[in-house]
Amino acid sequence: MPEIKERPILFSAPMVRAILEGRKTVTRRPLNERVLKNIGYGVQLGECHELPSEGPLHPNSIGYYNDFCPFGQPGDRLYVRETFMDLRGTGVEHRPDPDGPLQRYAYGADTRPGSHGDEARKDIGLKWTPSIHMPRAASRILLEITAVRVERLQDISDEQCTAEGVRAMRDDSGMLVGREGPGQYVTPWPTQKEAFRDIWETTGGDWNANPWVWAFEFKRVTP
Numbered sequence: 001m002p003e004i005k006e007r008p009i010l011f012s013a014p015m016v017r018a019i020l021e022g023r024k025t026v027t028r029r030p031l032n033e034r035v036l037k038n039i040g041y042g043v044q045l046g047e048c049h050e051l052p053s054e055g056p057l058h059p060n061s062i063g064y065y066n067d068f069c070p071f072g073q074p075g076d077r078l079y080v081r082e083t084f085m086d087l088r089g090t091g092v093e094h095r096p097d098p099d100g101p102l103q104r105y106a107y108g109a110d111t112r113p114g115s116h117g118d119e120a121r122k123d124i125g126l127k128w129t130p131s132i133h134m135p136r137a138a139s140r141i142l143l144e145i146t147a148v149r150v151e152r153l154q155d156i157s158d159e160q161c162t163a164e165g166v167r168a169m170r171d172d173s174g175m176l177v178g179r180e181g182p183g184q185y186v187t188p189w190p191t192q193k194e195a196f197r198d199i200w201e202t203t204g205g206d207w208n209a210n211p212w213v214w215a216f217e218f219k220r221v222t223p
Contacts, residue, residue, distance in 0.1 A: 163217075
């Protein structure tokens with residue numbers, strides 16, 4: 001039986017909440033320069049076709065591209081890194097469930113900026129630690145990859161936008177709602193694709209460049 005590999009992956013607070021609520025089951029990340037170079041070497045060696053400037057991928061090269069995915073293959077796992085706080089030795093109790101045990105870690109996705117909990121921690125000098133510094137032991141979310149593919153960013157469908165955990169929302173009067181509400185990331189755009197474009201660009205991505213991306217689907221598993 002092949003060994004199950006684990007790799008880290010970073011998610012923002014809104015996307016962490018979407019995963020916890022079961023709304024986010026796929027994510028997209030751009031192909032990096034190293035992968036593009038490796039594909040270029042494969043083309044030179046006659047092992048695969050070039051990534052097309054337009055149109056679909058050559059069917060004989062899809063498996064070749066997928067093998068380069070740095071996040072893993074179906075069956076591999078990803079532990080989520082998110083903004084967190086280590087409360088050990090701080091004297092601040094953290095009990096997410098009033099009837100449950102104290103927990104060592106607090107998570108930014110659970111504490112909205114400006115909330116009572118956030119302000120209380122600031123008052124005693126506690127600070128959040130960026131997700132990039134989260135150790136494996138602090139991660140509370142484990143994902144199993146179920147599918148991997150390469151595609152153009154702008155080829156995303158409305159269904160896939162929903163699976164990305166973002167939604168274009170209107171209130172009861174039909175007016176667009178442009179704010180983050182309880183348990184959801186809401187953008188001021190009228191379509192699913194524009195909602196996804198917005199969050200892609202807030203993370204530093206360039207929607208107009210229409211890069212090649214990894215689209216990998218996942219399911220949440222018990223850590």
